[in-house]
């Protein structure tokens with residue numbers, strides 16, 4: 001069967017405006033980091049689970065079968081939606097499957113289509129004084145389906161957990177076109193294997209998530225935020241330990257910003273720095289539905305200053321100031337993008353090893369590439385660093401930097417292994433880190449993963465050749 005006949009058959013399932021090819025398809029098959037560009041046979045934008053089921057049935061019936069690559073907001077950073085050569089594929093963009101179906105204030109759950117953006121869900125919850133706590137700088141475009149498929153983390157994991165912790169149920173279209181209705185709304189339901197966890201974090205390789213039931217929480221009515229500066233990373237970690245032990249559940253975010261990252265944002269976005277220059281910064285947020293003890297927070301920061309742990313601190317006195325502080329943190333990726341291509345490492349480490357890891361890795365990178373400029377930031381309260389490398393004085397242009405990517409990656413990942421960390425904290429494996437997987441998983445673990453893939457997708461049509469080599 002030719003692909004032109006297959007495209008014609010798509011018209012039996014989708015209206016003309018739901019099928020994009022050629023130039024109209026291009027924005028969908030260019031990834032966020034501008035690394036992958038190959039075109040699929042077509043991009044389709046379904047309106048219903050039934051259309052997705054018919055599409056997958058059609059793809060599975062081709063000889064050879066056509067691959068199905070699910071896509072949400074296309075904000076993923078590891079090439080999870082990349083089309084591969086010699087692998088005829090349909091890019092299944094779920095952005096039109098975007099209804100908030102039910103908000104249950106008493107059960108504190110929301111049932112939503114997979115294509116609802118994270119921001120749209122946040123907005124829909126405002127009248128209910130409830131929140132869905134996942135918060136990402138990409139939330140205007142990133143979708144709930146993409147968040148689930150990547151087990152997204154973000155800035156509030158410290159208090160609320162990652163996507164896996166925030167999901168109660170799923171609806172999934174499987175590789176044979178059948179639909180699994182697992183839209184569980186119960187918090188307690190021990191009835192055998194919890195299948196939703198197979199699909200969460202599977203990056204579309206086992207099925208297409210079409211709907212989800214998510215946990216909601218009371219909106220914090222009280223919030224305070226501080227930007228602090230330290231002389232070294234150890235002091236940032238000491239500050240984290242002190243604030244966490246004193247404020248525990250009220251601590252909703254503790255974000256680390258290195259001076260390189262801080263300065264880059266201020267320069268690229270013309271922001272007047274709110275603090276005197278320092279080698280390291282952190283953004284701390286406390287939030288609660290009960291009144292916060294602001295005096296205790298101020299006293300804790302004062303005590304840290306007197307002990308010379310903090311060099312400087314600014315507490316936001318109003319919502320506007322708090323937004324200004326958060327803006328610096330949220331614009332780091334955009335500032336790096338403005339500077340050109342950069343090398344990203346989304347890694348996690350035991351919090352107690354972060355300081356030693358950074359010292360060892362900086363030293364090794366600096367020896368190989370004098371004047372290299374790591375632009376490091378991240379959710380340090382979860383042990384998650386975005387250990388990125390932008391072009392600095394060592395490289396005249398971004399291409400020069402990218403030519404050294406394999407060696408820089410090897411150095412960073414060598415120290416990640418030495419300090420018992422993970423090569424992917426929250427972005428996933430996708431295509432970018434696929435070939436590293438066998439270096440970090442045991443043979444037994446890889447075999448179990450392959451068995452799961454074979455069981456759920458025997459024809460290898462669901463986002464093939466991602467995650468597993």
Ligand SMILES: Cc1cc2nc3c(=O)[nH]c(=O)nc-3n(C[C@H](O)[C@H](O)[C@H](O)COP(=O)(O)OP(=O)(O)OC[C@H]3O[C@@H](n4cnc5c(N)ncnc54)[C@H](O)[C@@H]3O)c2cc1C
Pocket residue numbers: 032069070071072073074075076077079080081094114135136137138141142143144145146147148149150151152153154155203204205207208209210333334426427430463
């Ligand atoms: C500026 C910026 C900041 C970011 N910050 C964070 C952060 O703090 N934390 C974090 O975790 N990530 C972050 N990311 C990464 C990204 O936004 C997340 O991975 C997000 O969850 C991806 O959602 P998406 O809808 O864009 O998915 P896409 O990019 O469209 O897809 C990602 C993967 O999920 C699969 N997929 C998508 N939808 C479905 C579905 N319905 N069913 C099955 N599989 C599906 C795709 O096949 C692909 O493998 C950031 C990205 C940017 C650009």
